[in-house]
Amino acid sequence: MSPNFFGMKWEKLLSLKRYGDQGIRHRVAQQETRLGFEVDYDRIIFSSAFRSLQDKTQVIPLSKLDFVHTRLTHSLEVSVVGRSLGRIVGAKLLQKHPYLSEKLGYRFGDFGAIVAAAALSHDIGNPPFGHSGEKAIGEYFSHGKGKKYKDLISPKEYQDLISFEGNANGFRLLAASREGVDGGLRLSYATLGAFMKYPKESLPKKPTQYIGDKKFGYFQAEKHLFQDVAEELGLQSRGKSNSISYCRHPLAFLVEAADDICYTIIDFEDGINLGLVPEEYALEYLINLVKDTINTAKYNSLNLMSDRLSYLRALAINTLINDAAEVFLKNEEEILEGSFQDSLLDHSKYKAQTKDIIKLSVDHIYMSKGVVNKEIAGYRLIRDLLEAFTPALIRNMEGKASSYDRLLLATLPENYKDEKASVYQNLLNASCFVASLSDSTAVYIHNKISGKDL
Secondary structure, eight states: OOTTOSSOOHHHHTOOOOTTOOSOOOGGGSOGGGOHHHHHHHHHHTSHHHHGGGGSBSSSTTOOOTTSOBHHHHHHHHHHHHHHHHHHHHHHHHHHOTHHHHTTOOOHHHHHHHHHHHHHTTTTTOOSSTHHHHHHHHHHHHTSGGGGGGGGSOHHHHHHHHTOOHHHHHHHHHHOOBTTBTTTTOOOHHHHHHHOSSOBOSSSSSOSSOGGGSSOOOOGGGHHHHHHHHHHHTOOBOOOTTOOBBOOOHHHHHHHHHHHHHHHHHHHHHHHHTTSSOHHHHHHHHHHHHTTTOOHHHHHTOOSHHHHHHHHHHHHHHHHHHHHHHHHHHTHHHHHHTOOOSOGGGGOTTHHHHHHHHHHHIIIIITSHHHHHHHHHHHHHHHHHHHHHHHHHHHHHTTOOOHHHHHHHHTSOGGGOOTTOOHHHHHHHHHHHHHHSOHHHHHHHHHHHTTOOO
């Protein structure tokens, strides 16, 4: 494929630009010991938002068991898988498009670094208590006391709230400016592009079957920033009328694949360790996935279930990494054209086996009594926190704050308080504050405002 191929262009997609840059950052001018894409990784891992993931639910809410994954350990594992995917794909792409290395100086490790950084941050905007946390915030505004604000904001702003999305909150945390901090973490636009799995606004909701339309990737508050990133990267517009929507950055498919691989295999492993999935079923399902590559003699020599499980897990992840990379490379032109509609694992030769594993996880893990009961508790906690902080922020904006409101607001971090903010911005601030909390901190604050911790 020549550099003049119609569609998205790798030389733009690999942009090293950061928010506020006045000049162009050229790859050939980068210091190999401190590469810009690797700086992205460092900035994410040292951020307070990333550290809070150590106490946020992955599958088992509020689990006290040390072998169960949190959002932090999950994100680290997704990043490792993403780095491998990026390097495998990057090496092949540089052979196919030699101008990227010969003229522009890109290396295969650049692809791995971009995907690793984006994958590391893929869950950074998720609320406490797993995906039920997103639903709880949305339902406060769609069916709870927050519904009264509907007529005070635009339809798109209201949709941001009733479909509260961790991906959009993640983009806000990574890239939005606040007082004294321009551009958030100031990541490269390539990494921000790879992070954006759903490069559209909240309305229209799911307008097509394109995988990037499944959810939304930014709040109205970050609209102009999002568009700046998309245009710098040369993402193809998909929006119609007054809607804003773009084709995915190609490397976002690799970030998604890394996440899909990890939650398919490692959530399953957690369920086995917890005793939620019977060992005899579990090992059989994993063997079906890796039957073409398993070393039967080595497997049979392992006496401990934990060793057998570790061997199968490593083999399964490696199998799916190579398969996902193959699917990406086979469909590269369609991905650059924006005509590739699905996730990479939807085209996997192991799709049937992964679907079987996911179904077993749904039946035995995600819908287990312990998980369901703790998610119910999470719903109540988040609803109560929003019922306390949201009206306090609105009344403060109106100059009608009560003594109790002022006491509550004194506990809020300064970046969530702005008397000059609009109704929408205050509602979003309340939602994003609750979303920023770890599971334990949410419980602690709830106990405080409920009078249970005096």
